[in-house]
Amino acid sequence: MKMRKSKQEIILENVEIVDAAAEGKAIAKVDGMVVFVPFVVPGDIVDIKIFKKKKTFAEGRAVALRKPSPLRAELKCPHFGVCGGCKWQNMNYESQLQYKYKQVKDNLERLGGVDTSSMRPISGSDNIFYYRNKLEYTFSSRRWKTEEEVAAANGSPIDDGQGALGFHIPSVFDKALNIEHCALQREPSNQIRLAIRDYAYEHNLEFYDIRNHTGFLRNIVIRNTSTGEWMLVLIVAEKRDELFPLLDFIADKFPMITSLQYIVNDKMNDTYGDLDVVTYRGKDHIEEQMAGYNGGRTLHYKINPKSFYQTNSEQAQRLYSFVAEFADLQGNEVVYDLYTGAGTIALFLADKCRKVVGVEYVEEAIADAKVNAVYNGFTNTTFYAGDMAKVLTQEFVQANGRPDVVITDPPRAGMHEKVVEQLLLTEPRKIVYVSCNPATQARDLQLLAAKYQVQRIQPVDMFPHTQHIENVVELTLIKDK
Numbered sequence: 111m112k113m114r115k116s117k118q119e120i121i122l123e124n125v126e127i128v129d130a131a132a133e134g135k136a137i138a139k140v141d142g143m144v145v146f147v148p149f150v151v152p153g154d155i156v157d158i159k160i161f162k163k164k165k166t167f168a169e170g171r172a173v174a175l176r177k178p179s180p181l182r183a184e185l186k187c188p189h190f191g192v193c194g195g196c197k198w199q200n201m202n203y204e205s206q207l208q209y210k211y212k213q214v215k216d217n218l219e220r221l222g223g224v225d226t227s228s229m230r231p232i233s234g235s236d237n238i239f240y241y242r243n244k245l246e247y248t249f250s251s252r253r254w255k256t257e258e259e260v261a262a263a264n265g266s267p268i269d270d271g272q273g274a275l276g277f278h279i280p281s282v283f284d285k286a287l288n289i290e291h292c293a294l295q296r297e298p299s300n301q302i303r304l305a306i307r308d309y310a311y312e313h314n315l316e317f318y319d320i321r322n323h324t325g326f327l328r329n330i331v332i333r334n335t336s337t338g339e340w341m342l343v344l345i346v347a348e349k350r351d352e353l354f355p356l357l358d359f360i361a362d363k364f365p366m367i368t369s370l371q372y373i374v375n376d377k378m379n380d381t382y383g384d385l386d387v388v389t390y391r392g393k394d395h396i397e398e399q400m401a402g403y404n405g406g407r408t409l410h411y412k413i414n415p416k417s418f419y420q421t422n423s424e425q426a427q428r429l430y431s432f433v434a435e436f437a438d439l440q441g442n443e444v445v446y447d448l449y450t451g452a453g454t455i456a457l458f459l460a461d462k463c464r465k466v467v468g469v470e471y472v473e474e475a476i477a478d479a480k481v482n483a484v485y486n487g488f489t490n491t492t493f494y495a496g497d498m499a500k501v502l503t504q505e506f507v508q509a510n511g512r513p514d515v516v517i518t519d520p521p522r523a524g525m526h527e528k529v530v531e532q533l534l535l536t537e538p539r540k541i542v543y544v545s546c547n548p549a550t551q552a553r554d555l556q557l558l559a560a561k562y563q564v565q566r567i568q569p570v571d572m573f574p575h576t577q578h579i580e581n582v583v584e585l586t587l588i589k590d591k
């Protein structure tokens with residue numbers, strides 16, 4: 111390796127990428143120092159430009175690919191490296207899975223002191239492209255320009271045109287990358303987005319300017335189900351005359367949209383959880399089906415624009431099947447489903463046990479859970495909205511019945527200490543811990559080790575090409591502690 115150094119820049123030449131790290135970055139080691147580099151693959155030989163240097167690590171960007179790694183894969187979209195959405199898209203899927211497996215294993219061993227000898231191979235997604243059932247796009251009057259564009263312009267200003275419809279670049283809040291093709295949601299997702307953009311260009315509809323809070327078109331949300339239903343939600347800054355012709359255009363051009371809705375958002379930010387949704391055509395929801403566990407009965411979920419639903423439906427079914435397998439319900443158990451979201455795991459298990467109690471702090475999600483419980487004809491489910499650390503107490507346990515089995519699926523931060531404490535006090539005979547962050551899961555497993563023993567471990571990949579990983583752990587109560 112050689113190092114070129116001028117006043118402002120350090121370039122490391124012919125460096126081998128040796129590992130993949132969290133957050134979708136890869137790692138090179140130079141003179142004992144770790145260098146984080148995005149969008150490269152272990153095995154690549156690259157030149158790296160350093161833009162941040164600390165005592166123990168540096169961050170850089172690959173400026174030349176000298177020799178591509180054999181782990182490389184072909185790209186499916188033209189936006190790789192700029193968009194930031196699928197950071198591992200250039201690595202073959204087998205290798206992605208191996209690195210994810212290793213990440214879970216390392217975390218559980220190092221941070222949790224867990225014996226991982228029983229860890230099962232990671233369960234990969236059958237569809238590695240077009241697997242998402244929901245995408246949100248932003249209209250922005252400011253279009254993100256690629257480096258090539260900037261270089262080609264040679265210093266002269268580049269026109270934003272009428273704006274962009276696409277994704278925000280990570281950490282750039284006021285610009286959007288104009289997306290031509292996204293390989294995450296199946297067609298007609300791209301066709302819908304492009305048709306709306308072209309219509310907007312043609313009719314001179316204003317794209318939103320989030321800095322000055324001017325403009326008309328703000329966002330679109332496209333959702334679909336495995337049964338072929340499509341939802342489109344158009345979010346505008348104000349109700350202008352141009353709104354209805356646009357909605358009519360969408361409805362006519364895309365008859366597969368069974369739920370066409372709009373939201374007027376005049377707030378400073380893009381969130382719409384607190385805003386009214388108006389149904390323009392079709393139903394106010396779409397309906398998803400999920401096969402039950404082991405040939406069990408099919409579940410039906412109503413999904414409205416504000417509903418949370420796992421974004422990879424097929425893998426969600428698989429994930430929940432692992433949960434059901436580990437829970438191993440015999441029919442008479444009281445089950446708690448903590449961090450239940452819209453109650454999907456609770457409903458998935460409801461016909462396998464005596465009763466399920468779901469807890470979650472988003473009230474709308476709990477409302478969805480209740481609707482879907484009734485819709486599926488369950489009478490043995492109860493749902494509570496509230497902060498887990500406050501809701502889960504010994505009084506709660508007394509009122510709802512002591513759980514035989516607890517399913518817990520906390521957010522990235524893991525479980526609050528008080529929640530772990532209550533679990534240790536409550537002593538369910540089994541805990542099935544679903545996690546989207548192996549580091550906090552490892553921490554919690556170590557706390558639970560006071561009374562619980564790890565049995566089975568099953569990592570699941572819900573999000574190919576991203577750094578995200580899901581892990582299911584079965585814990586059983588140690589009788590003599």
Ligand code: SAH
Pocket residue numbers: 418419420449450451452453454455469470471472475496497498499519520521
């Ligand atoms: N089990 C669900 C969702 C899990 S995601 C599913 O499979 O779909 C984690 C959930 O925890 C989210 O719905 C989030 O709203 C909820 N949550 C996060 N912090 C919480 C807290 N302190 N108390 C209760 N719920 C919380």
